[in-house]
Amino acid sequence: MKKIFSVLLFLVVICQIRAEDTNITTMRKMTQRLFPQQASFFDFRLLNDTSTDTFTIKSEGNKIIISGNNANSMAVGLNHYLKNYCLTTISWYKDDPIELPKPLPNIPAEVTIKANVPTRFFLNYCTFGYSMTWWKWSDWEHFIDWMALNGINMPLAITGQEAIWYKVWSKLGLTDEEIRGYFTGPAHLPWHRMCNLDGWQSPLPKEWLSSQAELQEQIVAREREFNMQPVLPAFAGHVPAALKRVYPNIKTSRVSEWGGFADQYRCTFLNPMDSLYAIIQKEYLTEQTRLYGTNHIYGIDPFNEIDPPSWDADSLGMMAKHIYESVAAVDPKAIWLQMTWLFYADIKHWTTPRIKSYLRSVPQDKLILLDYFCEYTEIWKQTDSYFGQPYLWCYLGNFGGNSFLSGPVKLVSERLADALKNGGSNLKGVGSTLEGIDLNQFMYEFVLDKAWNSGQTDKEWFLKLADRRTGKVSPEARKAWEILAEKVYIQPAQVGQGTLTNARPCLKGNGHWTTKPTIEYQPKDLVEAWRLLLLVKDCQRDSYEFDLVNIGRQVLGNYFNVVRDEFTLAYEAGDIMMMKNRGDKMREILADLDKLVSCHPTFSLNKWITDARDMGHDAASKNYYEMNARSLITIWGDSYHLTDYANRSWAGLTNQYYSVRWDRFINEVIKAVEKKKAFDEEAFFNESRMYENEWVNPSNRINYNEGGDGIKLARQIYKKYAKEIIR
Template identity: 35%
Template sequence: MEAMGVAAALGLLLLTAGGSTGDEAREAAAVRELLVRLLGPGPAAAFSVSVERSLATESGLDTYRLSGGGAGTRVQVLGSTGVAAAAGLHRYLRDFCGCHVAWSGSQLRLPQPLPAVPEELTEATPNRYRYYQNVCTQSYSFLWWDWARWEQEIDWMALNGINLALAWSGQEAIWQRVYLALGLTQAEIDEYFTGPAFLAWGRMGNLHTWSGPLPPSWHLKQLYLQHRILDRMRSFGMIPVLPAFAGHVPKALTRVFPQVNVTQMGNWGHFNCSYSCSFLLAPEDPLFPLVGSLFLRELTKEFGTDHIYGADTFNEMQPPSSEPSYLAAATAAVYQAMTAVDPDAVWLLQGWLFQHQPEFWGPAQVAAVLGAVPRGRLLVLDLFAESQPVYVRTASFQGQPFIWCMLHNFGGNHGLFGALESVNQGPTTARHFPNSTMVGTGMAPEGIGQNEVVYALMAELGWQKDPVADLGAWVTSFAARRYGVSHGDAEAAWRLLLRSVYNCSGEECRGHNHSPLVRRPSLQMVTTVWYNRSDVFEAWRLLLTATSTLASSPAFRYDLVDVTRQAVQELVSLYYEEMRTAYLKKELVPLTRAGGILAYELLPALDQVLASDCHFLLGSWLEQARQAAVSETEAHFYEQNSRYQLTLWGPEGNILDYANKQLAGLVADYYAPRWRLFTETLVESLVQGVPFQQHQFDRNAFQLEQTFVLGTRRYPSQPEGDTVDLVKKLFLKYYPRAVSF
């Protein structure tokens, strides 16, 4: 079958699986309910929403139609699915009303009367799918969410046209049933599961045991949440992706089945085998199809199915053999365990494995995996396509359909960052690739709640055949919508950010914040950036000049904090360079001055600014963890999970500071003490005339880090202080120094 024929066949298969005309009324009702949640019952009454499957294109692509509006006339929103109708609604609010919907809050001042749609507007998406999530997002961002927060996110997904998304909550409860049925004891199961903050890597076979066990109440709450999540996703016509068996099993299975053929994998992420080195069932072992079908049967009995399942056997783990025959057999075993329960199963595979270890995944190895599943039944996520696309070097995944994904963010880091030009051009380039099997676009961040401009652009591109013609004009209008009014200085600030922090290209576009601010200090820290720091400082100044007009906008105040945070991040790098230079030149006074400003003045001032906005509070993150608990013991356990993930990640700092955030409380009590210790250690080194010993400093720093992780100090979960006043004070003190470096 030709490549495009495969893609079309997959689209047709899943169009049938995803819903029928009988669901039209339910999906329209779901969008009307979203409207009420978003705008309130009064404004929502000015819209008419309906869903008609027949509106879709001949090839089944989602379509919406807008009409009406103006004095005394309701705005008519028609979609081929609930998601399409929600995307059409969002288009109207954005382009006709100048509104803005984002994680940090929404600007929804509607003109009165509602603007008329001059002539009927019909838009069809160029691809079958708009995908959302990364397996890691569940742990880095969704970890402690209750239903109210999930409801907001699913609304955001619908408005942004997402129709394919992971729904992986509650699976450990299903696995527990399966493992008990196979003869494992409850103690063995408890020993196997990771703690809540590390479940993503337990699910992919990277980790086990670490920071567990899971309390019984966790399973009950996650089952409840999963039912509500699935019901709401399906009500919009979304396709939830459920988990499937990838081959990893608890070691205790070897007690129950002594003859089982398993391979112990290598360690992962600087963890030893106490917490990694998972056990992988041999594909030919009779237990493989048994375990896989038991799990999927129990899962679908509990939750139903939409026939797409996610599984990752070799995520960041080198397979035990590079022989194509082994890789094909391992892949086929996963797929066959799916189809044994669901003959219509389609496997959603994160293509990260091909990108992460390209030296292992040569042409023969890639071909073995891609060829082991019938064409059209393996849907590959080209997970990091904005930076390192895999479709280019695999001949469009050798005929298997793929989704062009923007990964963008690692670990949920703060830090202004993006490759907007690459994101803008990438989907169109992939669509026009020879014999392209691209069937969708996707957003696959490890963590959300940052760099909202990047996700706004990516969501729009899911409905456009061509790139945005003028990103400068686009970001200008983005700023006007975000703040609800056009302001020259604010828009100029955004254009400066577009040409600097959001203009990443090449190898530096890894999407992970390596600023010295959030790293354990050393004398070898990298401070180079791909942009001119003066653009960030000038954007900071311009935003501050707009405060008299825009300070009442919550989105503006959020951005003012975020750009101030970025400016301070730049200042930390510059003061660190002064420290290092002074130390190497054995100049005590400049060393003491630069280190003193960085550790004792700048970081405390940053902490105060962060504390003024509810989105940058350590206390909120920890309070969410505590509220998920049913006892004080559980609350302490969940809080410690959270603290570990943000900092040490493992018991010995195994993936130190990977998930770094810049939060009030974390800056003051985790980053600042390390920088004070570093400054004092360097000063002591010069005074005593002895070399700086990094290994000794690391040991001392680990004691500080561990003290924070094991600590019980409670942090405010409500903002304190006035953002504008605090930013002004910090700006007046440091801006003159920033532009003189």
């Protein structure tokens, strides 16, 4: 018996060493990737207590000791040290520099911090279109590091699924033409995956399928090294219309119209009660698990912005029951992850009885709900905490990858604190469901930090944020960020948002719902924050330059709205001289805006286009990918309904797309008044539509005027505009 016990004890010790080695090795590799010159000054140790995610940080001699119950907790501990002692921000973009002080600061006293919640979720189907479409492994590798540093342990992982679907549909009898014609172009795949859109800019190239499958293998492997549980997709009912050719008796329905697309792009939904549903689910999950493994959590969103086959509450419940059972039959440990955007987006139809039937038809604790847009609407409060099913409180923060200052700091803090206190025992975590990776990174870090019991007040958090953006304690920077946190960042992101510079030109309003320039703060407060930041001396940090460019971009965008309104008043008065004056000022603002955003690579169209073209193997395929990339951020689809939804203030896009539209508009309005005629808005709309459709063609070359000193230029632009903006 003693011999057996000794052998068992030896095996336990060996397993612990291997687990320790895996976690510590993962962290050592991370520091080598992020800051190789300082990596040797960090040591990592494994804590024995695994009941709650925990990290400790302390100094020992010239070493920084970071301990945690796993690599994910250690990564959060590392980031806590970097942010609060080194005054360093790690950007989610791989090309942004990481600036550490020399020598590394000591930690006066050991710090121990535990997680408030076990689960921290990140990403949105749309992020894989608006931001990640053209990413390569180097982009993903750095981004996964960023997610680990911020404690993400449940990321959405939907890359590479088309390669699996190609095998499944082929096995079920569909042809290559039918399958690749069913997929959309790469940038639009998120909406294809959500059963919103079929066949747009198809066929999807075969090379795309294999390259994305290889990328997904790398993504999920690295995420698991950081103790993350990747959320993989499962079959949600979306099938090729051609499936009817092979199986004429299956129960399918064409989904409701979506996004203004023509009828030919509408999707087909297979009723979950049909016997073929479970067969498809088995084929898909078996192949996916073979390629990518599984953590038993599956994203399934069958009715996102589309109508189900029936609104009968019992029918909705039966469909949910059969969807879950089809997954559980393949993976008995399966948990269904469902975003609840549909309850917000179609509140008229998703009544309380229907929601309850749908949710309670899935076994208890086998369904996790993402409360998707909590800074605007908390569904958990409207559904008795989702009728007992587990849920996560999520901050959305961005639509379409828009370039806009948004994020209600105080509201987010209050609502999240309330949820953590009163959200019930079925509140299992927090997260973010951002549609695009935007210009407000700190807001997501602010939310994710609240998943940990750091003891920092919001005021202390923003003081530290000011310090790390400049790399030092600056009274001017601290005051600027106090203004930003308390007076500027007070509104949630809106569906369809952008400064008026990015909108289709018009005399009043913003021309289309996709470019709302509405701000709830006083423009003078933003200008004052910009002025204070500009007073910071002897600072050349990349993050500081980014902030000056980003805030200046918004200041100019806000001012453009004022000048356009003055142009319109002059038009209504028939004052041609004033129209020309204000028209020239609008052109001047656009030109200065483009110069400013040209100073920082984050604000450039260049990477988006270059990365898209890099996906191709010859001129034809490179042009295909570029056309697809251009389409998403401009015309979006085949009607004007979604035009400019993904607008962003990028160098190259500003001076060679938005500015051209505004220049034509100014000329046409002045010409109309000179001829003593009313401006023909309908004719201009049609001309603009023609121009926009032509612009997505890669034959229209884009010239980039990148580079320059963003700090110096921001000071020059402030000096040039300050008096007239503040007047």
